[in-house]
Amino acid sequence: MSISAIHDQLSYKVQRDGQLLIAISCITHCGDIFPPLFVTKRVIPDADIQAIGQRSHENIEMVHGAKGYLNTSIINVWATDSFVPFVESLRPQKLGTQDEAILLHNNLATHKNEEIMQILAQSHFRLIYIPPHSSNALQVEDLLTFALLKQELKKSNNTQIHVQIQDF
Numbered sequence: 001m002s003i004s005a006i007h008d009q010l011s012y013k014v015q016r017d018g019q020l021l022i023a024i025s026c027i028t029h030c031g032d033i034f035p036p037l038f039v040t041k042r043v044i045p046d047a048d049i050q051a052i053g054q055r056s057h058e059n060i061e062m063v064h065g066a067k068g069y070l071n072t073s074i075i076n077v078w079a080t081d082s083f084v085p086f087v088e089s090l091r092p093q094k095l096g097t098q099d100e101a102i103l104l105h106n107n108l109a110t111h112k113n114e115e116i117m118q119i120l121a122q123s124h125f126r127l128i129y130i131p132p133h134s135s136n137a138l139q140v141e142d143l144l145t146f147a148l149l150k151q152e153l154k155k156s157n158n159t160q161i162h163v164q165i166q167d168f
Contacts, residue, residue: 024070026083030094034086037061037078041068072113079116084123100126107132 026034038060061082063074091097103125105111112129120127 024078028090028094030090032090032094034083035060037063037074037082039063039065039068039070039074041065070108070110072110072115075110076113076115076119079119084119087125088123098124100124102126102128104128104130106130 024037024039026036028034040062042064061078063078065071065074087101091099091101095101101124103120105127107129110116117127
């Protein structure tokens with residue numbers, strides 16, 4: 001059997017609908033939930049978000065990315081303006097002010113840029129990168145909660161959402 005025949009058997013074409021939606025979720029070991037960050041290509045997703053009871057800057061963070069992907073500038077601003085202050089607010093009750101907070105995340109190059117690593121190191125975070133293609137094992141909230149929300153946002157594509165997600 002030729003190499004090209006083997007390649008044809010082992011690969012298949014993936015069709016995408018272009019409605020990319022990235023979600024970053026964080027839950028602390030103590031059960032505190034940080035509002036998830038959603039990155040989307042759509043410039044004005046407000047009607048979709050509000051239809052399911054979500055409010056930007058209240059219980060979610062929503063940003064526009066030109067391609068719909070998380071990039072270095074988005075992650076750096078998110079860490080500086082939202083994530084680090086959230087963890088700092090928890091430190092007095094949950095952790096000492098100088099103790100390390102451990103952050104588990106995948107090996108996405110965006111997560112490993114020098115600026116984000118420096119921001120987090122200065123804020124007393126220890127970064128632990130999980131092996132490639134294994135993040136699904138740590139994303140129970142993505143498989144249950146955020147998967148539903150992402151599915152409905154993709155399905156709606158600026159139309160009314162019929163499914164209500166309670167207590168997000």
